[in-house]
Amino acid sequence: MAAKHRKWERGQSLLEFALLAPFLLLLLTGVVEIGRVIYYSVEVTNAATAGVQFGAQNPLTAKNIARMENSAMQDAGVSSMTATAVNGCTCDPGNGTSCTYPVVGQGSCTNEFSCPAGEQVVECVQVNTQATIEPLFHFPGLPASYQTSGKAVMRVRR
Numbered sequence: 433m434a435a436k437h438r439k440w441e442r443g444q445s446l447l448e449f450a451l452l453a454p455f456l457l458l459l460l461t462g463v464v465e466i467g468r469v470i471y472y473s474v475e476v477t478n479a480a481t482a483g484v485q486f487g488a489q490n491p492l493t494a495k496n497i498a499r500m501e502n503s504a505m506q507d508a509g510v511s512s513m514t515a516t517a518v519n520g521c522t523c524d525p526g527n528g529t530s531c532t533y534p535v536v537g538q539g540s541c542t543n544e545f546s547c548p549a550g551e552q553v554v555e556c557v558q559v560n561t562q563a564t565i566e567p568l569f570h571f572p573g574l575p576a577s578y579q580t581s582g583k584a585v586m587r588v589r590r
Contacts, residue, residue: 465567469578472510476563477582479508483517483559484584494519494557494588495541504559513563519588523547524554531556531587555588 483504487494500517520535524547535558547553561582570576 461569465569468568469565469580472563472565473580473582475508475510476513476561476580477584479504479510479513479515480559480561480582480584482507483515483561484557484586487517487519487557487559488586488588491541491555491588491590494555500557500559504561508561508563510563512565513561515559515561517557517559519555519557521545521553521555523551525551529554531558531585533583533585534558535585553590555590556585557588558583558585 483500486503487496487500493499497517497519501515504515504517505513518535518538519541520537520539521541522529522536531554535556538558541555545553563580565578565580567574567576567578
């Protein structure tokens with residue numbers, strides 16, 4: 433036999449929902465904001481990778497700083513993003529010298545750059561990206577904007 437509800441119990445569920453709804457909405461808004469920040473962080477990092485991939489194609493593209501920066505900007509689709517690219521050269525005496533962050537010998541890759549006999553020229557490109565993310569909703573006590581950055585380094589193909 434089904435239990436009969438008393439008259440005063442009829443609105444209890446509605447009252448509980450009305451009390452919890454603001455907290456649930458606040459939680460949902462926070463999840464959306466965190467998701468946006470993560471999404472834009474990935475976009476900014478991927479943009480740095482796109483710029484460095486353009487520059488690493490060959491020694492000619494490695495010297496085209498403006499195109500590397502433009503490739504990064506076009507990949508991201510984030511309006512507040514900035515990109516800076518550099519290239520650098522060093523010599524590998526045969527111990528497997530690799531590209532590191534920051535790139536060694538920035539701006540040294542000219543036609544006159546050469547290595548001693550028996551050493552190989554190692555040319556590297558680097559792209560740094562940075563963006564400011566404005567939240568959809570501003571909550572007291574939280575920052576008005578978030579900074580995210582990306583960086584990528586790659587050896588130029590020869």
